[in-house]
Amino acid sequence: MKIILLKTAANYLLPLLLLFSVFILLRGHYEPGGGFVGGLIASIAFILHSLANGLDSTKALLKYSPFYFIPFGLSIAILSGLAPLFVGEPFMTVLWFENPLPVIGLIGSALFFDIGVYLVVIGVTLTILFTISESV
Amino acid sequence: MLLAILSGFLIAICLLFLGKQLKGNLPLAVSILPITLFVYFCTFLPGIGEGQTFFQHIPWIPSMGIHLDFKLDGLSLLFSLLITGIGSLVFLYSSSYLKGHIYIGRFYGYLCVFMASMLGVVLSDNLLVLFVFWELTAISSFFLIGFNNDNEASRKSSLLAWAITGGGGFFLMAGFILIGNVSGTYSLQEMLSSSELLKSHFLYAIMLFLIFAGAFTKSAQFPFHFWLPGAMKAPTPVSAYLHSATMVKAGIYLIARFTPILGNHPYWNNTLLIVGGITMVYGAFHSIFRIDLKGILAYSTISALGILVFLLGIGTHDALLAASVFILVHAFYKAGLFLIAGVIDHETGTRDVSQLAGLRKVMAPLAIAGGLAALSSAGIPLTLSFVSKDLIYEATLNSGNSALLFTLIAILTNIFLSYSGYLAGIKPFVGSLPAKFSEVHLPSGFMWLPPLFLGLGGLLFGLFPSLLDSSLIQPVIHAMGANDTVVSLKLWHGFNTVLMLSALTIVCGIILYLILKPSLKRLNAIGKLDSFSPQTIFMSLAKGTKFIALRYTKFMHNGFLRSYLTKIIFFLVCLIGYYLIRNVDIQLYTDKHTAISMYEAIVFSIMIVAIFTIVFSPSRFVAIISLSVMGYCMCLFFVYYGAPDLAMTQFTIDTLTTVLFVLVLLKLPPYLRIKDKAAQVRDGFLAGAFGILISVIALQVLNEPTNKNISRFYADNAYLLGKGKNVVNVILVDFRGYDTLVEITVLTIAAIGVYSMLKIQSSEIE
Amino acid sequence: MELLFVVLIGVLYGTGIYLMLRRSMVKLLVGLLLLGNGANLLIFLLGDLVKGNPPVISPDSSVFTAVYADPIPQSLILTAIVISFGLQSFAIILLKKVYLATGSDNLDDLNTHDLDI
Structure with missing residues (x-):
């Protein structure tokens, strides 16, 4: 007995919210936002989708278990921290590309670190909520 | 001399590993050690007789003045000869006495440790080294008295002996340190020259008390004598060796050694x-x-x-x-x-x-x-x-x-x-x-x-x-x-x-x-005196201590969370409350405060109502909804006071928490109905007092200007070093990136915890 | 406004402790949440309240020109909020498992009664 309105809305909201979360993530360095908030918004988007369409369809949409987001994100975060070691700087020194990109602005390893945080947060939140709703 | 002492320890270690192989007449072979040492010490006799003294100096911890200093003079030689001489006889004797005992290897190991540490006591010139060996004799004696460890009386006696001699050891250590500090050296030889200084020192009586406490407990002097009859539970060769010829004389040795210094x-x-x-x-x-x-x-x-x-x-x-x-x-x-x-x-x-x-x-x-x-x-x-x-x-x-x-x-x-x-x-x-x-x-x-x-x-x-x-x-x-x-x-x-x-x-x-x-009759007659013997007093003291400890544990560590919390909070309120009332001049400066606007007052009231709904609502669902209302109110406060990042995070987390609670709500137990008015009132008072305490502290802290140096550093360098304009985000991903890395690791652990807990079937837990 | 915050913090701490002193496991969890919020608010208050000026440098300059809210308490609280979510979910699941295993919400029932030494 799913509410048809919510179902329809959720289908449109999911890409919008995901886009919004990426926007929040990318602008984090200059405006309020960042990996944590972005990740949480993205998880809410998936949760909303699962509430409307059922857990299985969300899982099918994701293809991979959300658990895999965690090691992936952690690796990105750690690699971004390790990157400076290759150019002889201490661990976690932020490196910057020379030229700023349009919209996003200057790209540095801090951004990749934030992307790692983003992925870990999505992974953790979805893993927790999915396992709970599966087993309840 | 170092080798003479160490050989005992080395052989003891070997015996521990070879214990099972020690059968037949092999234990006799161990007796070679004390006999060799006896002969070795005999070679010093002519030199000592001519009035010589032998020294050996090996630096150990020079920064603390602790060296492996050994000195062999007449007194040390007398004891060394006794230790190794009687030791040889006892080693030989035990090989027959304990023939076929399964733990004979262990027994010889303890004996070797004892002999070596006893030699260490009488040969050490450094007080702290002497103390180490002194304690080692007590430890090996503990093991030897309790050698028949399947016998309860034997275990009790060894514990008693350990308690008395070990307790004396504490005093002795304090005494040694005191003497060492006053005389400026831990070397007995050098101390001989500061004898007058020590004797005229105002702490002389305390030094004597501490040294004697150690010596009297070891040498079974009244009123600490009663561990010695108990120690007779040890195998007889041990009694002959430790409890009549050597270890109990360590106290005598100590007194004799200090006679020219403190006497x-x-x-x-x-x-x-x-x-x-x-x-x-x-x-x-x-x-x-x-x-x-x-x-x-x-x-x-x-x-x-x-x-x-x-x-x-x-x-x-x-x-x-x-x-x-x-x-x-x-x-x-x-x-x-x-x-x-x-x-x-x-x-x-x-x-x-x-x-x-x-x-x-x-x-x-x-x-x-x-x-x-x-x-x-x-x-x-x-x-x-x-x-x-x-x-x-x-x-x-x-x-x-x-x-x-x-x-x-x-x-x-x-x-x-x-x-x-x-x-x-x-x-x-x-x-x-x-x-x-x-x-x-x-x-x-x-x-x-x-x-x-x-x-x-x-x-x-x-x-x-x-x-x-x-x-x-x-x-x-x-x-x-x-x-x-x-x-x-x-x-x-x-x-x-x-x-x-x-x-x-x-x-x-x-x-x-x-x-x-x-006759047994007279033994019983004298037994009546036991009711006021030092042993009885000591035992009742020990019992009393145990009783108090048990009571204390039952009161403090009873396994009830709320009882722990009550005690901790009560203590905290009393302690800090007392301090605040006594030493802090509680003041209120409102002039620096920001003004209260209408909408803030409204949000505040909503929040208060929500909190009290959480506490008093009988329905879990209402409580959870109130919880999210409270969270959104917090969120609004963050928006008002310049924290958009916080507001966004709080908002999303609050949403997720509500989803989480709703998901498991049906599976959560219903509220426990315990109508205990007295407990509610008591806890209410305690919690209220705690809340007021925290408020007062917060108010007082507000009167102090906050140190902004670190914030200013971050704010000034966010763009220069971090190339970012959102300072909070720059702190998270750049300045304190390492912390954030650890934080997401913690989150990962939480997720793995939840995942594994739910995937394990409940039957496996039970 | 500081005064209201101070009152709020006191109320959050007090009610948090009160709920934790109840014997119910669910109330323990809720109490923990209230306590956590109180702590967040306390940290926020101690960083001094600055109205409406987030610690974000305006796009056309590279340093702060006006007053700004303290960024350190904010990053601390942000971390705390996210971590507390992990804590909550873990605690809820633990609670559910304990409930399934013991069939009781009473914390006292978790005690094994072999304390007699």
Whole structure:
């Protein structure tokens, strides 16, 4: 007995919210936002989708278990921290590309670190909520 | 010398690993160690006799003034020879006594550790090193007393001995550190020159107290004597070795060692005289009522240790001489008697002296050894003990004002001691042999030769005391500070008061032996005194401590979360509340505060209502909704006060939390209905007080200007170093990126925890 | 406004402790949440309240020109909020498992009664 309105809305909201979360993530360095908030918004988007369409369809949409987001994100975060070691700087020194990109602005390893945080947060939140709703 | 000490430890470690392979006659091989060491120490005899002192210096912890300093002088040599000499006999003896015991390897390991640490005690010149070895002797003694660890009495005795000697060890360490600080050195040799400084120091009495606490507990002086009879639960060779010949004399050694440093002061002499005097009479008196062979020997050992302390307390050169001879004599006859008691126990299965009789018919050589030891203990002429008894009386007679009193108690003690010597060394062998002992036969030579050897030794040195005087005894008393004395021991002093006293002692001892027969009845009669003995007091103290500890644990650590919380919060409120009321001038400055606008007041009221709904709502669902209302209100506050990042995070997390709660709500237990008004009111007061406390603290902190240095650094450098304009985000991903990395790791762990907990079937938990 | 915050913090701490003192496991969890919020608010208050000026440098300059809210308490609280989500979910699941295993919400029932030494 799913509410048809919510179902329809959720289908449109999911890409919008995901886009919004990426926007929040990318602008984090200059405006309020960042990996944590972005990740949480993205998880809410998936949760909303699962509430409307059922857990299985969300899982099918994701293809991979959300658990895999965690090691992936952690690796990105750690690699971004390790990157400076290759150019002889201490661990976690932020490196910057020379030229700023349009919209996003200057790209540095801090951004990749934030992307790692983003992925870990999505992974953790979805893993927790999915396992709970599966087993309840 | 270091090698001599370390070899014992090394062999002990080897024995631990090879314990199971130690069968048959292999334990005998271990005896090579003490014999070798004995020979090694004998080689020092000529040098020491000429007045030399040997040193060895190995730096260990130079920054703390701790070095492995070893010094071998007369006193150390006397003890080293006793330790290795008696040790050799005991090692040989044990190989038969414990033949076939499954833990014989372990036993020899403990013995080696003990011997090595005892050598360490008497050879160390550094106080802290000495202390380490001192404790090691206590530890090895603990293991040896509790060697039969399947016996409850044995375990209890070893714990008691450990508690007393270990407790004394604490005092001793404090004393050593105090002395080391005052004199500026931990080296005994260097301390000799600061003797006057120490004696005139205002903490001198405390130093004495601490040192004596250590020495008296170790040497079983009244009122700490009671662990020694209990320690007789150890296998008999251990009793012979540790609890009569060597370890208990460590306290005597310590006092003798400190005589030239702290001695010759009224406090020193009087304490030793009083404690030693009480111990020697008390021990001797108790020894005559025992019927257990080892019990008799234990109490007579206590008494002998009392005599030694007493002699050191007199402190004259005569007394020091008497003490050093008596150490040797006592080791000879008491170790012998113990070994004999061990053989009797081993062969007949009883140590009850009232039953034992006539064993000379089946164990003739042992009877000779017993007779020699008993005569030695009684001080019959021709034994070394006679010489020593003469010296004791000479010392008491020449001790000045209280000579008469001292002599009297010395005579009394000696009469009792000779009686108990007869009881242990002669009684089992005379009379007619009871039928039940007719099958008894002489054990292997390793068991009866050592006591015989000790008895003959006593006789030999008694006949030719000049073998000892200048070569060993003279350096001993020189080490105790009597530098100018020339010692000349003689068997025959001519007819004088001392000889009369000796004769009186012997006669009285024999008379006592003839009229007093050991019986259980008298043991029980004396047992009535136990209700106010030091042991009873100590035990009830220990029980009381245990009781208090149990009560405390039950009160503080009862396993109820709310009880822990109540206590912690109550204590916190009282402590901090008291401090705030006493020391802080509580003030309120509203001028710096930001104004309250209308919408803030509304959000505030909504939040308060939400919080109280959470607390008092009977429905879980209402509580959860209120929880999210409260979260969104927080979120609004964050928006008002310049924290958009926080607001966004709080908002999303709050949403997720609500989803989480709703998801599991049905599976969560319903609210527990416990209507306990009293508890609610009590907790309400406590929680209210805590809330008020936190508010007051927050208010007071607001009065202080916040230190903004770090914030300013981040704000100023966010764009310069971090190339970002959102300072909060720059802190998270750049300045404190490492923290964030750890944080997401923690989140990962939480997720794995949840995942694994839910995937495990509930049945597996139960 | 500081005064209201101070009152709020006191109320949050007080009610948090009160709920934790109840014997119910669910209430323990809720109490923990209230306590956490109180702590967040306390940290926020101690960083001094600055109205409407987030610690974000305006796009056309590279340093702060006006007053700004303290960024350190904010980053601390942000971390705390996210971590507390992990804590909550873990605690809820633990609670559910304990409930399934013991069938009781009463914390006292979790005690094994072998305390007699």
